[in-house]
Amino acid sequence: MGKGLNKESSISFVLDTIRKYGPINRYEIARKTSLSPATVTNITDKLIKAGFISEVPSSVSKRGRKPINLTLSNKNHLSIGIEIDARYITGVVIGLDGDVQKSERIEVNRSTPEDIFQETVKVYNSLVSCLDRRKIIGLGVGIPGLIDPKNRMVIFSAVLGWRDVSVDEFLSIIDVPLFIEDNVRAITLGELWYGAGIGKENLLCIGAGRGISAGIVIDGAIYSGPNDRAGEFGHMVIEKDGKKCKCGNYGCLEPYVSTETIIEKVLEGIENNAYTRFSPKDEDRLFEEIVQAGKEGDKFILNIFEEVGEYLGIGIANIINFFNPELIILADELSKAGDLILDPVKRAIRLHALPPIPEIVISKLGSLACAVGSATLAVKELLYSKSDQYIALMGR
Ligand SMILES: [Zn+2]
Structure with missing residues (x-):
């Protein structure tokens, strides 16, 4: 292992490099991370098996076959993101690569938490209706206002006219990991990972x-x-x-x-x-x-x-x-x-x-920025916060 990294940080280093610079080949990953080519091959093989990344078919140039590129996968893991606004609810399905596979927007004109979350559940159900449920890694919800993401509480939202609303209370019916974030921070995360940033x-x-x-x-x-x-x-x-x-x-x-x-x-x-x-x-x-x-x-x-x-x-x-x-x-x-x-x-x-x-x-993500960024919350958790999963991966 280069740079004295442990297994876990080497994996996130490789993932980070693929996310930021993908499609990228294994030689380039080794160069950018200072890990040995053998380590990179070992890690990328396991990430492919876990469905985190996938190979992009290589093209043939005049000088022969180019090395195979890797990108974050859009097949095995899907994340759902929903933006709640006073006038509409917007939802998307994205793969780990951030590509929007499906989107939906409905107009709303009521704003009690009961009403809005009822509509949110409808949007969610419609988005996942044709999907293999085992692939869904989580739901992220972006809400305008002062948000406590850890306790999934809306402390105050001037736009919605809400105070002290527990999102869990309304969305516990959806059986996947739930993340919430302030709408602008969600947009920022979306743009950073998949947009202009x-x-x-x-x-x-x-x-x-x-x-x-x-x-x-x-x-x-x-x-x-x-x-x-x-x-x-x-x-x-x-x-x-x-x-x-x-x-x-x-x-x-x-x-x-x-x-x-x-x-x-x-x-x-x-x-x-x-x-x-x-x-x-x-x-x-x-x-x-x-x-x-x-x-x-x-x-x-x-x-x-x-x-x-x-x-x-x-x-x-x-x-x-x-x-x-x-x-x-x-x-x-x-x-x-x-x-x-x-x-x-x-x-x-x-x-x-x-x-x-x-x-x-x-x-760059335009009117879907908040929904995509909200979906990114679950992607980020899957790719970077599950160290047990990494250790299991490397132990295989
Ligand atoms: Zn002011």
Whole structure:
């Protein structure tokens, strides 16, 4: 074994390398991990038998057959992820490789925990209906608000209007390991493993929708803080004696940049006879309609994104100066606006952040990011937290 690693850490080292750089061949794994080729072959053979990884058919080039590549498997183990939001429930089935094999979204308009979890169970049952149940490794649920993942409790959710809700109580009917996480941290994990953040070690993922918060990745791991409170980016004060925030404070970032604010500004402008051709049609799809009008060049809408983007960029500049991240990912509802929001955000960052300015990108997993990230919770547990399983693997 190279680097004095024990069996267990060698396995997770190999898995990590395949996850980050796969498809990758055994020689490259040996090079990147400094393990001997024989050790890598031994470990990868066992990981293939366990169904964690699989071989990708090799291609033949002019110089002969290329070495066989390895990736995380999409066949033997499947994870279910569900995002709960006040307006919809979104579910996915993913393999260990993160590929979405099935997805489903239903609209909801009730928000008591009983109602929402009843719908959640329906979405789960529909997702797993045609699957071999023995392959399901777990269910992850992403919920907006202050979450206690260890005890699977929603401490408080402003979006859902919940306080002290035990998720176990409602989902114990589902007989697989259950994980819950705050929605933005789930998005961050999804982007880190399977999206825009692959291969990065230090990044910030800004979840901007009706609420604003940030997922923080330090040295490849999600940082939550001792009270799971880290990342309350929306409550950074950016204006002395500014707008009142839902948290009770004044001048927080959130009331300047949330999608709710954008909708309010648009409706207010229309009421005050702003020069625009935009007129709202579907109340439930208002934000999408606004984005569409912006993309079609409506000046009134563009100015609103410009103003919101400037505030958001100032907020992000502050955390760039503080964290020195290598990447910023913009996710959640606001990210649907794409360049409409990204361009003014980048301009404000260039004005206010100290160089070097990190790359700033839009979420790669899009509207499935939270569901995929929630499913990743069970994948992470399977691949990295079961040391007994590793020892059994190596003992075979
Ligand atoms: Zn606030």
